[in-house]
Amino acid sequence: MSEDDAAMLPGERLRRAREEQGLSQEEVSKQLRLSLSYLKALEDDDYSRLPEPTFIKGYLRNYARLMGLPTEELARRFQQEMDSQRDAEHEREQQAAEHAPRRHEWRVPLVVILVVVLAVAVGWWLWPRGEVAPAPVDSPSDLSPRSEQLGDPAPDNPDPALPDDTEPMAPADESMAPSADEGAGPASGADNPAAPEAGQPAGAPRTPARDGGESAVADAAGNTPAATENDSLSLSFSRLCWVRVVDATGATLSQGQRNAGDRLDLQGQAPFRLTVGDAAAVSSVSLNGEAVSLPSQRSGDVVRVTLP
Structure with missing residues (x-):
């Protein structure tokens, strides 16, 4: 040479x-x-x-x-x-990786600053604060007019009566104090397990809590969920051919060369992604027992198809 x-x-x-x-x-x-x-x-x-x-x-x-x-x-x-x-190609990737961090070095301090600012803001938001005491309410005696404020001379009577137009203070609201009936009433539903739930009529039987939802009901009835059935894919080859089959779950069911006369029977979940190196080398294809034709039958054509 x-x-x-x-x-x-x-x-x-x-x-x-x-x-x-x-x-x-x-x-x-x-x-x-x-x-x-x-x-x-x-x-x-x-x-x-x-x-x-x-x-x-x-x-x-x-x-x-x-x-x-x-x-x-x-x-x-x-x-x-x-x-x-x-x-x-590997050398170009290494060169790109070596130069990439240099263009982004300024981002590291910025990310650190943002994290610190976020931590300070969250801490300030969650920090406990003292409650502001309510302003004192003036007593009824402070609301009544005083003789010193009106400028009237002190009367001779040391115990003067209230003026005629002054109404006595209303007693406190009786609804604020607990009544005798309320103190003697039955316990709430949380303390009394026999009390009916909200929206349930009195005397109705309580519905037991369901553990597991509909699956528990199905198990109690003796029924079990049906298992998912797999699909079948079969290929026959008339000469040397490279083939790869991937099912719907992403699992590679078969990959490699097949010789003349070989038959490939696979089980998986449809649809199947099929790659054939030589379309003319595949003599037959069937999916779940039904014959399927490839897009091309020419010699040397690479076929990539999804079945069904």
Whole structure:
């Protein structure tokens, strides 16, 4: 292998070999049973338009075998390119993480100040305060007119009577004092367990408290809640294919390669998210015993579908 071949990407080497043999992309696509769009993406080394790296290596090996090129050498060159891209992405993330805190250093003191101010405000709000004593009420004697204030001379009688237009003070409100009937009345509902509840007629039997709500009533009747039934998904494969199945709970029911003649029977909760690396490799799909067709049956097409 020359240095130029080692420096070339796999797709560029394959395209050059095809042109040297005088083959068109359409001819190679038919011989490989690979879609024309996938073939163009391989020759352009545009892996973003292709499925997972495992499938890309398989496409490269088949293409290299058709062109007479070393299959493992191209697969290894592809893996080196993927590793370098991953390392470059990791380095960019590290650089972004190193510079990000410097742009936000000023936020730390601000957050501390806000926390201190909030703590002081809460403490001031919850601090106990003394109640203000009510203003003293003037006694009835203070409300009556005094002879000294009116400027009248002191009378000869040392015990003067109240003037005729002065009415005596009304006695205190009798409703404020407890009556004899109230002191002898029956105890309240909290102290007397036999007292009826509010809104319940006297003499009606008390309804016992329910422990557990409707589930307790169902248990008393001997009925148990029905268990949730799972859905079934079955797939059959006519050739090598990569597949992944995830159910509604987010659990991955199956992931990996399946060989020709394999049958995959799964149990889970619908809907199922199905990813197939080669649409033509799936010979049959059934959901809960009913046949289901995929959106595409073309060879090499990656199908992502949700069933049902």
